[in-house]
Amino acid sequence: MHRPEKSTKSQHPTLLRTTYAGALLLTPNLCQASMASELDFGFWTLLALAALQAVMIGLLQKSRIKYKRARNALEQAKANLETRIEERTESLRYTNNQLSDAAARHEIAEELLRETQDYLHSIINSMPSVLIGVSRAGHITLWNAAAERLIGISSKAALGNTIDDVYPELVISQATIEAAIDSQIPQTLENLQQGSGNQASYSDITVYPLMALEMGGAVIRIDDVTLRVRVEHMMIQNEKMLSLGELAAGMAHEINNPLAAILNNVQNIIRRTDAKQTMNKVEAEKLNVDLDQLDRYWQHRDIPTFLNHIREAGERSARIVSNMLEFSRSQHRDQSPTDIIQLLDNSLDLATHSMQIDTGDDIELPKIEKNYDANLPSLTCSAIEIQQVILNLLRNAFQAFQQTEYGAPLNPTIRVATYKDNDWYCIEIADNGPGMQENVRRHIFEPFFTTKDVGQGTGLGLSVSYFIITEHHGGQISVESQPGKGTTFIIKLPMR
Missing domain, CATH: 1.10.287 (Helix Hairpins)
Structure with missing residues (x-):
């Protein structure tokens, strides 16, 4: 844009001179003829041209000043625009950074929330107690791993359903749940029995109201207190x-x-x-x-x-x-040389007086068969503890004859034998009673395991006998049994 202005400014004098020279060349004769008039005309023409040139120069100068101002204004506007763009860009960058930081914090918060939830779920599912969350209407909101194991229903299948539909055996009623929520006082039921005999189990059930009143729910806790x-x-x-x-x-x-x-x-x-x-x-x-x-x-x-x-x-x-x-x-447990055969006879005398069996037709005692190895030496042991074990085994044999589901034995017999097996002093007590199922035989020496009804036995006789033989005497005790073929207990004591 500057170049056209410079070109226009520089061509005006040349154009005037060219025009004037042309006029002189075209009229050589006229110049001579009317020299005086031409001089006047040329003067005014030059004057007019000069004035025109001055006007044009003034216009050009004004236009240039205007252009310069416009260019300066444009440059200022450009600078202002660039500044505003930079400010806006910086603002956008700051906002973007804030959004990025917020997004990062949100992701961290979500990750922490997930970790916290996983941690809480891990705690809840690691607890041995059954935890069941319920709403006021009885819908399940929480179902931990212990509940899955006890009831056999997965958490996915249980959540959202009513507690009565999922766990109808639960003895806690809807009224009890509502009472706990309304009063904000836990409701507890203790020593609730499920099953009978050796299958019997006991539970404590407590309904805890949630402290957040707006939620209006409760947590049911079930603890196995069988032991x-x-x-x-x-x-x-x-x-x-x-x-x-x-x-x-x-x-x-x-x-x-x-x-x-x-x-x-x-x-x-x-x-x-x-x-x-x-x-x-x-x-x-x-x-x-x-x-x-x-x-x-x-x-x-x-x-x-x-x-x-x-x-x-x-x-x-x-x-x-x-x-x-x-x-x-006898309260002491000192070990001393003991005549096992005499100990067995004393135990039989002590036990058989209470072994009357009602066979339906008569009252009789079981037949006692003795098969002792008379060449066995005395055994160093705690006589009172060994007698306790023998009495336990004799009592179990006698009780086996009284199991009504098998009927009265035709020929109730208890066989007591002693013999030597390498370095072991062996005592066998066998009966021809109904025998035991394999699932009973495997657990026979476990504490509190019993096939008797509640109140008729503690399930400790054989476990105590096992402890006496294995821990106090370094021996072994085992059982062989088949349904319908009787049971044999074998005691092995080291001969030292």
Whole structure:
């Protein structure tokens, strides 16, 4: 745009000169003829041209100034625009950075939220207690892993459904849930039993209201307290046994006195009715009594036999009382050389008096078969503990004959045997009872495992026996059993 202005400014004088020279060349003769008039005309023409040139120069100068101002204004506008663009760009960059930071913080917050949720879910699912969240209307909002294991329904299938549809066996009613939410006081039910026998389990159920009142829900917590209940039953049973032991010891002392009197009197009767005794003959002659005739009468009426039965029964009762007293008094567990065969006989005497079996037609005792190896030496052990184990096994054999689902055994027999197996002193106690299923046999030595009804056994007899043999004596105890073929317990004690 500057170049056209410079070209126009520089061509005006040349054009005037060219025009003027042309005019002179075209009219050479006229110039000579009218020199004076032409001079006047040329002067005014030059003057006009000069004025025109001055006007044009002024216009051009004005246009240039205007252009310069416009260019300066344009450059200023351009600078302002660039500044504004830079400011806007900087603002956009700042806003973009803020959005990026906000997006990053949001992603971090989401990640932390996910981690927190995963952590809370991990805590909830790691708890052994069953946790079930419910709304006021009874719809399930939480279902942890323990609930899945107990009830067998996945969390996905349970959520959103009502608790009555998913877990109808739950003893907590909708009214209890609403009462806990309204009162903001937990509602608890303790020692609830499910099942019976060795399948029985116990639970504590508590409904905790949510503290956020606007949510209006609750959490149901179910705790398996089977072990606690069984321990409580065991403690009660132990207290009964302790009381019974003290009572039995006291009764044994009381029974010993009349037993001693009975035995002494029986011996006196036998001695004073003996026709061979000199003193008896003398006293009979004083009373004019024919002692030989009286003796024949007694023999004819089997009175000596009756007296011998009385004496044998009294002596057996005395042995039972003596064993009971020894069993109840023995608190120490020192190991000493023990005659195992004598210990087995004492245990049988102590146990068989309570082994009466009702076969339906009669009351009888199980047949006892003894198969002892008489060449076995004494065994160093705790006699009272081994006797406790033997009594437990004998009692289990006796109870096996009384299982009504199998009926009365045709020939109830308990076999007791001792023998040597390498360096082991072996004791076997076998019965021909109904036997055990494999799923029962596998758990027979576990604490609190029992097939009896609640209150009829603690499930500790065999587990205690296992502990005595394995831990206190370094031995082994095992069981062999098949349904319908009886059960055999094998005790192995080291011969040292």
